[in-house]
Amino acid sequence: MYRRRFLREAGAVGSAAAAVGLAGCAGVDGKPDPDVGMLAAAYQPREITVSVGATVVWENTSARAHTVTATEGGVPDGAEFFASGGFDDYESALSAWQSDFGGILESGDRFEHTFTVPGAYEYVCIPHREGGMYGTVVVEE
């Protein structure tokens, strides 16, 4: 009971605090800070390191629309592909974006993924890929 109330109040601190974020603080009851925020055309931070089993939470902390989409070959062998919108591979995510903005994260939207295989994961924002909006999640044993 107490924890639930605390998380709700902590989540009400505001967007300035939400843009900072600390890995491993994600909970299910409230709205803690995201691990990765988004600027107009960049993830913030661009690279994050977590332990196996960690859930990374992204939040679109900007006013522009973005995606979080693992690249072709961007996940380690045996690891699960991840993408906002839940697509199975990059081509599916790309065609869904092109046809109907599939996978879109609008301002304030969140996406999360749990990483169970160690290694480096590369991901991009589909609409801003050409502009260099990419990020890396390093998952350590």
Ligand SMILES: [Cu+2]
């Ligand atoms: Cu973007």
